[in-house]
Amino acid sequence: MNRAADTPAPASAALQTVLAAVNAAIYGYGVAGARLGPAARAAAQRNWTELQAMRDDLAAMLAARGARPAAARDAYQLPFPVHSPHAAATLAGYLEDRLAAAYLGLVALDDPRLRSWGARQAQSCAVRATVWTGRTTAFPGLKP
Amino acid sequence: MNRRGVLAVTVAAVPVLAAGCKGVGALGTPPRPGPEVAMLRGAIRAEQVMISRYRVAISGSPALRATLSPVLTQHEAHLAALRARLIVPSGAPSQPSTTGVARPGRAGPPADVLAGLARAESAAASGLLSRLAGVSPSLAQLLASIAASEASHATLLRGHRSTGHRGTG
Numbered sequence: 001m002n003r004a005a006d007t008p009a010p011a012s013a014a015l016q017t018v019l020a021a022v023n024a025a026i027y028g029y030g031v032a033g034a035r036l037g038p039a040a041r042a043a044a045q046r047n048w049t050e051l052q053a054m055r056d057d058l059a060a061m062l063a064a065r066g067a068r069p070a071a072a073r074d075a076y077q078l079p080f081p082v083h084s085p086h087a088a089a090t091l092a093g094y095l096e097d098r099l100a101a102a103y104l105g106l107v108a109l110d111d112p113r114l115r116s117w118g119a120r121q122a123q124s125c126a127v128r129a130t131v132w133t134g135r136t137t138a139f140p141g142l143k144p
Numbered sequence: 145m146n147r148r149g150v151l152a153v154t155v156a157a158v159p160v161l162a163a164g165c166k167g168v169g170a171l172g173t174p175p176r177p178g179p180e181v182a183m184l185r186g187a188i189r190a191e192q193v194m195i196s197r198y199r200v201a202i203s204g205s206p207a208l209r210a211t212l213s214p215v216l217t218q219h220e221a222h223l224a225a226l227r228a229r230l231i232v233p234s235g236a237p238s239q240p241s242t243t244g245v246a247r248p249g250r251a252g253p254p255a256d257v258l259a260g261l262a263r264a265e266s267a268a269a270s271g272l273l274s275r276l277a278g279v280s281p282s283l284a285q286l287l288a289s290i291a292a293s294e295a296s297h298a299t300l301l302r303g304h305r306s307t308g309h310r311g312t313g
Binding site: 107108109110112115116119120125126129131135136137138140 | 214215217218221222225269273276277281282284285286287288289290291292293295296297299300303
């Protein structure tokens with residue numbers, strides 16, 4: 001077996017990680033949206049739609065690198081029960097932080113375009129998390 | 145978080161080897177710090193300025209203390225993380241001097257204070273994103289995370305100024 005051929009390039013591996021986080025967030029926003037009030041549900045719907053477009057973009061980026069985009073799972077384990085609008089907004093903030101963490105994986109690459117793009121995406125995630133939770137954190141996407 | 149540091153002096157360039165046994169007087173001109181060191185020092189200085197702004201704002205607008213104090217704490221965490229990356233050899237200045245750090249003026253009306261801080265946060269976030277090229281992967285991740293935090297601060301401050309919206313309604 002050719003081990004080198006089985007090891008994905010760093011950029012493809014990082015993009016697969018982002019794609020997995022996006023697929024999880026699409027699922028999570030679907031759960032959150034069902035528990036939110038009308039205005040917030042509309043915001044969740046917008047984010048959900050944008051994430052679907054991002055999923056397609058990531059799949060295209062991976063295909064261009066000769067990698068097969070990982071498929072979404074049928075369901076994902078939620079980090080906590082979501083039975084209220086407050087829990088739904090907290091979930092949305094959590095999903096955005098997990099997305100930021102995945103995008104920071106792109107920032108670790110040497111490719112300046114992916115690094116810059118990943119940083120901008122992580123920033124957008126942090127902003128959306130703050131809109132959902134009303135709070136900020138010192139190091140979005142990084143473990144404390 | 146990976147706290148691998150950046151040595152403030154390039155060890156290989158220290159002219160001790162060339163000086164042989166001629167004593168301290170023969171050590172010559174200290175080497176220039178590498179570009180990552182200069183970048184880190186710039187980021188540290190920017191955090192110091194931001195912290196000064198928040199302290200002035202809080203002392204001048206006590207009504208904003210509850211909003212601004214958590215953000216100030218996060219900037220202090222940014223400063224600590226950046227300083228932890230800078231390994232300063234003994235004999236070198238231990239930290240970038242705070243002398244000459246711009247002192248912001250007195251705080252104005254709360255709405256103006258929030259607007260000014262939000263603008264400063266956005267500018268700081270943009271400045272960090274422009275510094276990512278060529279730095280180590282772990283430092284790039286730290287800078288990008290701090291930039292994301294500062295962008296979210298701007299969002300928080302602007303939201304507080306307008307509606308105080310939280311995303312559940």
